[in-house]
Amino acid sequence: MDSLAVLKKYFGFSSFREGQKDIIENILAKRDVLGVLPTGAGKSLCYQIPAVIFEGITLVISPLISLMHDQVMALNQAGIPAAYINSTLSPKQTAEALRRAQLYRYKIIYVAPERLFAPSFLQLCSKVNISFVAVDEGHCVSQWGQDFRPSYLKIKSFISSFKQRPVLAAFTATATSIVKQDIITFLGLQCPFVLTTGFDRPNLYFEVRKPKDKDEELMRILKKWDGNSGIIYCATRKNVDKVCDLLRNNGIKAARYHAGLSDDERKIAQEDFQFDRAPIMVATNAFGMGIDKSNVHFVVHYNMPKDLESYYQEAGRAGRDGEPADCILLYSKQDVHIAKFLIQNCKQSESTSIAQQNELIKNQEERLKQMTFYATTPYCLRSFILRYFGEKTYEKCGHCSSCTGLQVLPSLKKTTQCIENDLELVFAALRHLRNLIAIENQIPAYIIFHDRTLRDMAEKMPLDLEGFSKVSGVGEKKVKEYGEVFISLIKQVKNIISSGEKFSVKEMQETAALIFNNLKPWSDQEILRLRVEKAQKMSIDSISKLHKRPVSAIEEMLQRLI
Ligand code: ADP
Ligand code: MG
Numbered sequence: 001m002d003s004l005a006v007l008k009k010y011f012g013f014s015s016f017r018e019g020q021k022d023i024i025e026n027i028l029a030k031r032d033v034l035g036v037l038p039t040g041a042g043k044s045l046c047y048q049i050p051a052v053i054f055e056g057i058t059l060v061i062s063p064l065i066s067l068m069h070d071q072v073m074a075l076n077q078a079g080i081p082a083a084y085i086n087s088t089l090s091p092k093q094t095a096e097a098l099r100r101a102q103l104y105r106y107k108i109i110y111v112a113p114e115r116l117f118a119p120s121f122l123q124l125c126s127k128v129n130i131s132f133v134a135v136d137e138g139h140c141v142s143q144w145g146q147d148f149r150p151s152y153l154k155i156k157s158f159i160s161s162f163k164q165r166p167v168l169a170a171f172t173a174t175a176t177s178i179v180k181q182d183i184i185t186f187l188g189l190q191c192p193f194v195l196t197t198g199f200d201r202p203n204l205y206f207e208v209r210k211p212k213d214k215d216e217e218l219m220r221i222l223k224k225w226d227g228n229s230g231i232i233y234c235a236t237r238k239n240v241d242k243v244c245d246l247l248r249n250n251g252i253k254a255a256r257y258h259a260g261l262s263d264d265e266r267k268i269a270q271e272d273f274q275f276d277r278a279p280i281m282v283a284t285n286a287f288g289m290g291i292d293k294s295n296v297h298f299v300v301h302y303n304m305p306k307d308l309e310s311y312y313q314e315a316g317r318a319g320r321d322g323e324p325a326d327c328i329l330l331y332s333k334q335d336v337h338i339a340k341f342l343i344q345n346c347k348q349s350e351s352t353s354i355a356q357q358n359e360l361i362k363n364q365e366e367r368l369k370q371m372t373f374y375a376t377t378p379y380c381l382r383s384f385i386l387r388y389f390g391e392k393t394y395e396k397c398g399h400c401s402s403c404t405g406l407q408v409l410p411s412l413k414k415t416t417q418c419i420e421n422d423l424e425l426v427f428a429a430l431r432h433l434r435n436l437i438a439i440e441n442q443i444p445a446y447i448i449f450h451d452r453t454l455r456d457m458a459e460k461m462p463l464d465l466e467g468f469s470k471v472s473g474v475g476e477k478k479v480k481e482y483g484e485v486f487i488s489l490i491k492q493v494k495n496i497i498s499s500g501e502k503f504s505v506k507e508m509q510e511t512a513a514l515i516f517n518n519l520k521p522w523s524d525q526e527i528l529r530l531r532v533e534k535a536q537k538m539s540i541d542s543i544s545k546l547h548k549r550p551v552s553a554i555e556e557m558l559q560r561l562i
Helices: 003-011 020-028 043-053 065-078 091-102 119-127 150-160 177-187 214-225 237-249 263-274 308-315 333-344 354-376 381-388 422-441 451-460 476-498 505-519 524-535 540-547 551-561
Strands: 033-036 057-061 082-085 108-111 130-135 167-172 193-196 204-209 230-233 254-257 280-283 298-301 325-330
Touching: 003 020, 003 043, 003 476, 020 033, 020 043, 020 167, 020 193, 033 043, 033 177, 043 057, 043 130, 043 167, 065 082, 065 108, 065 476, 082 091, 091 119, 130 150, 150 177, 167 177, 177 193, 204 354, 204 381, 214 230, 214 237, 214 298, 214 325, 237 254, 237 280, 254 263, 263 280, 298 308, 308 325, 308 354, 308 381, 333 354, 354 381, 422 451, 422 476, 422 505, 476 505, 505 551, 524 540, 524 551, 540 551
Parallel strands: 033 167, 033 193, 057 108, 057 130, 082 108, 130 167, 204 325, 230 280, 230 298, 254 280, 298 325
Antiparallel strands: none
């Protein structure tokens, strides 16, 4: 299968984004690659597609456990067998994963860098065909980047331990030239194809505010975004707790995340956010690398971060689905002092010498200076960022607070409350159905379908499986799994709309719930329960209530059981 066919079959997209095709072709031609693409550009597909096409197994080295979990879930949903090996697995689970890997049950294995030299893992690598190794967040190998991880330095010798050297590709969103060079040197990329795409994210609106009272300002911002998902970054744990309390006291469902919480608390917070139970996340920079939540509509920085690399990466978590999104920095002079303090008190790894440490600090202070310039410049904010990352750029972008001269949110936003037309109604119905399926199956909603996919579905309104498969973001497995139920809903909604009467979002959601209850798949356990209930001669009505399914659905299943 060629790469375009894989893109369509598994991921449901019909064209590549900028840079993807070149990168994939070079990897398939067995050339090492360094891909430098901004957050949200689609780096994952650059290694997942070759992984499907290559024989044997692809390893993906990735620094963060949450990222692995998310990506493996999404891959399995798309019909690509994948697994991860990291510290969250028990020894027994690890052994099982390794056993299956040896039988080539997986195409892709995510692995934490610390695990590479575990004897059992090395043994696996010597037994199976590892054709390709992808290093995600490659900048972690560089001491000049913002997330240096000493374990990344071991990747090079890991690669050289193979008898047959796999193709090696590294990906990052950090584009400064010193970091790029470090990645090539320290990972040992051989004569790599280097591709850097444009760093602009046109759908993001950038704004700096200098409010007297940050809390009041924050509440004002949140009011505008009512109910939409967003992240609020704070510099310290104390601020995270304070801001989170503020929101909760104002009746806003917020989760919080920082290094001072237990693993369990962090896990719950992350899931609440991911599953949209808590649409707002208040967090330190400990939260985020590897979070692939696509429907984040805004990122507010309550404090200025310590460098533009961090800022652009964190702000860039907004609008990954391509929808308009806002990135707002609440700046005060105090932030500079906090950042300086954090830089000077940052724990260094023990292996760094004093001279190295001083050099690191000097470097960070220089980056902080640039960050402060961003926060205070009267000129175009987007151009400032792009120039910082070495891109030639325009004078004025027309889509940041400097260019528009306004300190208000752009009116681009659609909130869920304000329904403009039929399209929005259809979207609301589809979204509700997706969310119900997500809750039932305990997977995050965006892993079933992104909002963007639902928008395309609402526009196309397919009435058969053929049409359904043409929706952007719908691959083969998802046609099989979700086609029937979504098409039924679309048919129903179409009827409602063509009746010409006025309908509310709530009624649309009820319709979705009805369809869902009618068509949701029966698990073996549920069928067993039904058999028992029937044997006990319970009335159809009470069975229907117990199962939260309409009487007709119960009757139909009982028919089938006979
Ligand atoms: P990155 O790792 O570069 O930050 P991701 O790989 O997480 O970005 O991708 C961001 C989003 O873009 C994902 O939701 C993904 O489904 C989507 N995406 C990637 N490639 C394409 C494509 N060719 N067409 C449409 N959407 C895409
Ligand atoms: Mg990524």
